[in-house]
Amino acid sequence: MYLSLPLPSTVTRMMTVTVFSGTGDSLPMPYTVTVPKNGVCRDLCKALSDACCLKQSETLLLGEVYDYRIYRYFSPLELLNIIKDGDQLVAYKLPAGHEKLLRIEILHRNVDRFTPEPQFNARKLIGSPLVTCIPNDSTRKADIYAAVSAVLAPFVRAKVHAPGESLLNGRRPSLDGIVPRDNGASCEKGLSTSNVDEATSDAEFLPFKLYLSDDKGHIRNPVEEDSDQVFGLPMRLLMGWSDKEHEIYNLKYMDDLPDVFKPGFMSKKTRQEAVNLFSCLDAFLKDEPLGPDDMWYCPCCKEHRQARKKLDLWRLPEILVVHLKRFSYSRYMKNKLDTFVNFPIHDLDMTKYAKHTSGGDQPLIYELYAVINHYGGLGGGHYSAYAKLIEEDSWYHFDDSHVSSVNEEETRTSAAYLLFYRRVDGNSCAMSDVVPVNTHMVDSLEA
Numbered sequence: 252m253y254l255s256l257p258l259p260s261t262v263t264r265m266m267t268v269t270v271f272s273g274t275g276d277s278l279p280m281p282y283t284v285t286v287p288k289n290g291v292c293r294d295l296c297k298a299l300s301d302a303c304c305l306k307q308s309e310t311l312l313l314g315e316v317y318d319y320r321i322y323r324y325f326s327p328l329e330l331l332n333i334i335k336d337g338d339q340l341v342a343y344k345l346p347a348g349h350e351k352l353l354r355i356e357i358l359h360r361n362v363d364r365f366t367p368e369p370q371f372n373a374r375k376l377i378g379s380p381l382v383t384c385i386p387n388d389s390t391r392k393a394d395i396y397a398a399v400s401a402v403l404a405p406f407v408r409a410k411v412h413a414p415g416e417s418l419l420n421g422r423r424p425s426l427d428g429i430v431p432r433d434n435g436a437s438c439e440k441g442l443s444t445s446n447v448d449e450a451t452s453d454a455e456f457l458p459f460k461l462y463l464s465d466d467k468g469h470i471r472n473p474v475e476e477d478s479d480q481v482f483g484l485p486m487r488l489l490m491g492w493s494d495k496e497h498e499i500y501n502l503k504y505m506d507d508l509p510d511v512f513k514p515g516f517m518s519k520k521t522r523q524e525a526v527n528l529f530s531c532l533d534a535f536l537k538d539e540p541l542g543p544d545d546m547w548y549c550p551c552c553k554e555h556r557q558a559r560k561k562l563d564l565w566r567l568p569e570i571l572v573v574h575l576k577r578f579s580y581s582r583y584m585k586n587k588l589d590t591f592v593n594f595p596i597h598d599l600d601m602t603k604y605a606k607h608t609s610g611g612d613q614p615l616i617y618e619l620y621a622v623i624n625h626y627g628g629l630g631g632g633h634y635s636a637y638a639k640l641i642e643e644d645s646w647y648h649f650d651d652s653h654v655s656s657v658n659e660e661e662t663r664t665s666a667a668y669l670l671f672y673r674r675v676d677g678n679s680c681a682m683s684d685v686v687p688v689n690t691h692m693v694d695s696l697e698a
Contacts, residue, residue: 252570254571254572256528256575257535258534258592262288263286263287263288265512266283266284266295266340266511266512267509267512268281268284268342269339269342269508269509270299270311270341270343271341271342271344271379273312273381274402282303284302286331287331287539288332289330289539289540289542290331292326292327292328292330292331294331295331296327299342308347309345310347310349312342312345312349313325314340314341314382315338315339316339316340318375319358319359319377320376320466321356321382321466332542339509339510340511341379345383345384349384354382354384354484354486355384355385355399355485355487356380356485356486357380357399357402357461358376358380359378359489359505360375360489360490360491361493377505378505379505381399381402382402383401396461399461399488403500407499458496459490459492459496459500460490461488462474462488462490464488464489474488527593528592528595528599528670531575535562537561538559538560538561541557541560564601564604566605566608567615569673570671570673571601571672572669572670572671572672573671574668575592575669577590577668586629587628589665592665593663594619594670595619596618596662598618599672600614600617601616601617602614616675617673617674617675618673619671620641621636621637621670622662622668622671624636624637624664624666635649636648637661646658646659646662
């Protein structure tokens with residue numbers, strides 16, 4: 252007779268991701284979205300796409316930044332539970348089909364400008380890594396500098412140059428769609444940098460200096476005409492930041508990426524958004540993916556597969572006790588959820604939730620007759636109860652030795668912990684008395 256339902260806030264999590272433009276269209280912007288706690292990275296990318304109004308011609312590349320460099324990229328089917336609240340996530344808006352292009356990662360480090368050879372005055376990287384794409388056959392020095400200049404365009408200080416405009420010959424390459432060239436090689440429509448005058452790549456005209464690097468940000472060689480000799484894929488570049496670069500570009504927009512979630516961001520005492528009982532039922536019945544540690548053995552292919560599980564209600568009892576799972580436990584914290592659940596007092600229709608009904612087409616309608624409340628937290632609390640005297644059609648509040656009359660609507664509070672329903676169809680017995688409610692049962696039930 253017990254139906255333990257999760258609150259939607261316990262099956263979802265809030266995640267903050269900073270979205271960068273890989274085409275230089277906009278400044279980075281953090282977005283906080285709600286995703287299934289047991290979902291996959293594809294769910295996160297879908298929520299981010301809606302939040303940032305992603306174009307149909309664009310896609311998101313999701314990654315984690317650690318120590319000012321890209322630590323890893325996430326595949327669409329990776330589970331979200333591997334991402335910790337303290338991680339820093341980024342998503343790069345890239346053209347659809349960017350997998351066919353050469354991806355460029357740009358790291359940043361301070362450098363002394365006026366020295367014969369680059370003297371990096373600090374081993375630590377700065378800022379956030381940037382990502383863009385170029386055609387595989389456009390790796391000349393001018394092509395690389397034009398692509399990097401384009402992605403840096405939103406960071407140009409207003410007094411230096413017009414916003415959104417590249418510092419290389421005043422134009423920004425387009426990144427719209429992939430079309431074949433006459434020679435059959437794939438490239439991006441409009442992403443032609445051949446019109447960039449070679450003279451603009453001379454050091455005296457360049458607003459910044461680029462060096463080939465590795466994933467650790469170690470300097471290799473300056474980007475020269477033979478830049479086809481890259482150190483693996485993707486192409487990793489290190490941009491030196493002297494006083495000149497700091498005067499042209501505003502680095503503050505790349506600093507201090509937010510964590511995925513800060514526990515103090517939303518106080519547990521703050522009343523959360525109200526939900527209804529049916530949303531709790533839907534959360535209970537929703538299918539969820541099984542993790543790598545819970546692989547399912549397929550009897551057909553004789554292999555372990557990552558599957559999904561789903562619960563359904565086969566048959567419902569005459570007395571239905573709904574347990575709202577208000578206590579949340581994790582490895583690092585414990586919390587009680589004070590979410591207000593709007594539950595029906597009359598005419599709770601459970602017909603569509605039962606897969607099997609013994610009464611044919613007769614609807615499964617329930618009436619509320621008692622509520623157990625819990626006040627306090629995990630360290631200590633207090634129980635009370637509301638119960639209905641059927642003969643009088645009146646409700647009473649039972650608080651230890653104190654009993655008081657209450658109206659029907661007062662039984663709906665954010666302290667509601669267990670809800671007692673009785674079926675009112677023709678097969679149920681008469682509700683002629685107050686049904687006993689044992690408030691001491693809830694401790695073992697929660698355990």
